[in-house]
Amino acid sequence: xxxxxxxxxxxxAYKKNADRLAEKIQSEADMxxxxxxxxxxxxxxxxxxxxxxxxxxxxxxxxxxxYEDTDNVRQADYKRLADQSDTEHMSDEKxxxxxxxxxxxxxxxxxxxxxxxxxxxxxxxxxxxVGEMDRSPLYNATDWNYIRFDCGRMSYExxxxxxRLYMY
Numbered sequence: 411x412x413x414x415x416x417x418x419x420x421x422x423a424y425k426k427n428a429d430r431l432a433e434k435i436q437s438e439a440d441m442x443x444x445x446x447x448x449x450x451x452x453x454x455x456x457x458x459x460x461x462x463x464x465x466x467x468x469x470x471x472x473x474x475x476x477y478e479d480t481d482n483v484r485q486a487d488y489k490r491l492a493d494q495s496d497t498e499h500m501s502d503e504k505x506x507x508x509x510x511x512x513x514x515x516x517x518x519x520x521x522x523x524x525x526x527x528x529x530x531x532x533x534x535x536x537x538x539x540v541g542e543m544d545r546s547p548l549y550n551a552t553d554w555n556y557i558r559f560d561c562g563r564m565s566y567e568x569x570x571x572x573x574r575l576y577m578y
Contacts (some may be wrong), residue, residue, distance in 0.1 A: 412534060474538070477531035481577040483569045488545060488556055495551040505547040505557045513573060515561045523558040 413420045413431070423431050478484060491497055498516035500508070506517040525542040532538075547557040557568040558576060 418491075437493070445484075461473070472532035472534065472536075474530040475530050477529040477537060479577060483556065483567055485543060488548075491548050491550060491554060491556055492546075494550055497548050500547040500549050500557070502547070504549075506561070508555075509557065509559065509561075509568070512568075519561050521560040523560070525556065548578070575576070 413423070415423070423429070424435070425432075427433060492499075502522040505522050506515075506520045507521055509515040509551045510517050524544065526545045527539050528541040528543050529537045532542050545556070545558055549555045553571045555568060555570060559566055559568075565578070567574055567576045
């Protein structure tokens with residue numbers, strides 16, 4: 411815009427880079443692109459910090475608290491069994507043998523689980539998984555034991571000699 415000649419003179423001066431004309435134009439274009447990129451980056455940072463604020467506010471609003479499914483074995487009951495000095499922490503093979511002996515489950519179809527999911531519930535009744543808790547197979551007596559396992563497509567818990575479906 412500051413060039414004093416006509417279009418043809420401008421084109422010739424640009425091609426020759428007279429008075430560094432082409433460099434000045436490129437420099438100005440680069441500077442505008444840099445400023446635009448910096449503005450975009452600042453906007454992204456602002457949005458990211460706002461998202462973090464909103465996520466924290468949502469967490470407070472939803473009032474998440476620990477949840478324990480009452481249809482399954484409570485962690486306190488499992489811990490009481492596990493903390494006994496004479497309780498045996500069973501190997502997978504020993505647990506499979508016990509399930510075959512007591513209930514006839516085919517050992518090759520059994521998958522022993524060593525943990526259960528840990529959930530939180532919000533004030534709207536929605537659950538979210540927040541971790542895993544140890545639940546290795548335990549045996550103390552025929553009426554004091556614990557094994558969580560799958561056989562085929564079904565999930566089970568054996569607790570204190572009582573076999574029941576495991577509810578997810």
